[in-house]
Amino acid sequence: MLAPSTPQSCLPAQRWCIASPPPDLVAAIAAATGLSPLLARVLIERGADTPERAALHVNPEAMALPDPLEAFPDLAKSVDLLQRAIADGTAIAICGDYDADGMTSTALLLRALGHAGAQVDYAIPSRMQEGYGINCRIVEEFAAAGVGLILTVDNGIAAYDAIARAVELGLEAIVTDHHDLPAKLPPAGAILNPKLLPEESPYRGLAGVGVAYVLAVTLARSQGQLAGLTGPLLELFTLGTIADLAPLTGVNRRWLRRGLRLLPQSRLAGVQSLMQIAGVKDDRNAVKPEDIGFRLGPRINAIGRLSDPQIAIELLATDDPSTALARAMQCEAVNRQRQQLCRDIEREAIGLLDEDRADWQQHRAIVLVQPHWHHGVIGIVASRLVERYGVPVFLGTHEDDAGEHLRGSARSIPEFHVFEALEFCSDLLEKFGGHKAAGGFSLVAKNLDAFRDRLSRFAHRCLQPEHLKPLVAIDTRADFPDLTSALYQEIDSLQPWGIGNEQPVFWTPNVCVLAQRRVGENHLKATFVQPTHPQIELQAIAWRWGEYLPLPPRIDIAYKLRENSWQGRTSIELELVGVRAVNQAVEPSGAAVLATNPTAGPNPIAQITGPSEPSVESPTPLSSELQQTEFQHQGRAYACRFWSVRDELRIRNGRGQTLCVRRGRRIGMLHPGSGAATEIDVTRSPYCHIVKAAIAALESP
Structure with missing residues (x-):
């Protein structure tokens, strides 16, 4: 049903950035790759701005990779330490993390080290009681259990005290991590972290599971035991990398292409069960990143956020189908609980922020703390608030019943570096870590006001008022006749799209809203037509945009393309990411017959x-x-x-x-x-x- 234009029509506050690459470069990239000019513009915006780079983007298998042993300074030392421990029968203990990256990393190394004949076990710190990363309690328990070598995955780079305690107790330590480097590195026997590599290294964007994969494959190759192992490890690499929102560039792009093709016929019982429970079809040539990002990954992450990480580790490490199905069903149940918690916290946070909009706009950062919020999900809610308000968001909750200690999660916008902001506040914090886009922190409650003021000082250094709106980065304009199945197939051939290599965003000006309605809990479904091409009507979905009903009759739209299959028919749809009022100075040509007439009376053809x-x-x-x-x-x-x-x-x-x-x-x-x-x-x-x-x-x- 078409909602009339009323004073209640509203649009999200956004800032649009529309790319405009030089036409001659667009032509050169299109000629070099055989892609349409639309996709050539997209590649240029992804950094593939020479024919050579564009060719590698289209065919990442042609990328010349440096030998990992040469790229990572401590990789040979790490392999040597593991080989000696395996040969001597020394107990090895993995200290993982409770997110999808940390749990897939742990399962990956459990499989690889078990395959190599190692005596290996693992531990993951309690999210609620201890927080992120290896700590002295875990180190001392490892030592008491006779462990001789500690191997961290997806953590450890900032755990100086814990690693120093391990050395003091006579344990060897290998730190594998991908988080930003602190001023003082831990005294481990070997450190593997892509942040130690040059910016131009293809390994620079590896997540924690990527570092674990490099170590596992190099170890297996050195022992001549790689046969039959690479596939399962590559599946875990794929799950963890996409779920952790690692950049899908460099070697990630190359390896993920292979891994996504393996997942539909997964050899891992846990992955098979998880795909079945999550409704990810196994009859395709490849799983898509969004299947992991929105279906598989959240179910793994939910366990670490709300339950016992051992459930997810067993899911990913077992070869028993019945155990795998039972663990997958536990993941599903916990994920439903996680979804409800997120909805409740998000609703409450929006109410608080809308009541006091001037305050956080003046501070240029959102800092909210509520005692009853669940620490395991506030990071997800923070991401949604960044998407909604376009400012850095720091959410916290009470860490103890007395409310004397707080723990929080941060998410950010491109112009604001979370880790640097936390470093700027380090004297007010008990613990912190993270990277540019996200981080975690803890502090004494009495420091909260000072923390909020210090963050505001940092935000005023890097953010201008015009930054305080959600950014919609647009690649190129498209008209509705351009949006064909052929274009979608061209886009799909350049998978994987994702973080750091985002799916193309197109925009079309001055479209008319034929129909719109709310679907699901709070989503917006609409039908659009472009007046210059009235024979083409396109359906669109806008996630969590129900509050913007009704849209005005004419708008500019920004969107991604998606494929919708229903009852054996496949069609191209739009996924809205932006709308704005029509620029009246820009009018379509040749639209006399179907020119918009928003002031027309209610009667039909008289x-x-x-x-x-x-x-x-x-x-x-x-x-x-x-x-x-x-x-x-x-x-x-x-x-x-x-x-x-x-x-x-x-x-x-x-x-x-x-x-x-x-x-x-x-x-x-x-x-x-x-x-x-x-x-x-x-x-x-x-x-x-x-x-x-x-x-x-x-x-x-």
Whole structure:
């Protein structure tokens, strides 16, 4: 149903950044890759701005990778330490993390070291009691249990005291991590961290599971035991890398292409069960990053956030189908709990922020603490608030019953570096860590006001008022005829898209809203048409945008393309990421027949007159909203709709031809479905009779 333009129509506050690469460079990239100019523009914005780089982006398998043993200074030392421990029968203990990256890393090394004959166990700190990273308690328990070598995964780079305690107790330590480097590195026997590599290294963007994968594969290769191991390890690498929002560039892009192709026929019982529970189809050539990002990853992460990480480790490490299914079902149940907690906290946070908008806009950062919020999910809510408000968000909760200690999570916008902000506040914090886009922290409650003020000082150094809106980064303009299945297949051939290599975002100006409604809990579903191409109507979904109903009748839209399959039919849809008011100075050309007329009255076609045929009249007014129906005329099937905002009637026949006629006009336009439209005198037979039949069908109860 088309909602009328009313004073209640509102649009999200956004800032649009529309790329404009040089036309000659676009032509060169298109020629070098064979891609359309639209996709050539996208590649340029992804850094593939030379024919050579573009060719590697299209075919990452052609990338010349340096030997990991040469790229990572301590990799040979790490392999040597592991080989000696395995040969001597020394117990090895893995200290992992409770997020998807840390748990897939732990499961990966459990498999690899077990395959190599190691005596290996693991531990993960308590999220609620201890927080992130290895600590002295874990080190001392390892020592008491006879462990000789500690191996951290996805943590440890900032754990100076814990690693120093391990050395003091006579334990060897290998730190594998990917988080930003502190001023003082821990005294481990070996450190593997891509942040220690040059910026241009293809390994620079590895997540924790990527570092674990490099170590595991190098160890297995050195022992001649790589056969049969690479596939399962690559599946875990793929899950952890995408779930951790690691950049899908460099070696990640190359390895993920392989891993995504392996997942539909996974050799891991846990992955098979998780895909079954999450509804990820196994009949495709490859799983897509969004399947992991929105279905598989959240179910793994939910365990670490709300339950016992051992559930997820067993899921990913077991080869027993019954155990795998049981653990997958536990993941599903906990994920449903996580979803409800997120909804409740987000709703409460929005209420608080909307009441005091001026305060956080003045501070240029959001800092909210509530005692009853669950620490395990506030990071997710922080991400949603960044998406909504476009400012850095720091959410916290009480760490103890007395409320004397707080723990929080931070998420950010491109212009604000979370880790540097936390370093700027380090004297006020008990513990912190993270990277540019996200981080975690803890502090004494009495320091909260000082922490908020210090963050504001940091924010004023790097953020201007114009930054305080969600950013919509747009690659290029597209018209609706460009948005074909062929274009979608071209986009899909360049998978994986994701963090650091985002899916293309297109924009189209001055589109008209044919219909809109709320679906699900708070999503917006709409139908759009571009006046210059009225024969093409496209469906769109906007996640969590129900509050913006109704959209105005005419808007500019920014969107991604998605494929929708329903009852055996596949169509191209839009996923809205941005809308804005139409720039009245930019008007489409050649749209006289379907020019928008938002001030038109509520009545439909009043009459279509002509000298040789009787007039066609609508004896009673139709509703001011969109009306549509199907009818039969002289044995043929038609579909019709009347759009009051434009005083326009459209009639489509079974051959895909569409007749468009506006009230009071005798000349309509017949659109053949492809090619140019032709003018039609709708007062003449057979068109006037078809129009009469359409009006009668619309008026029938």
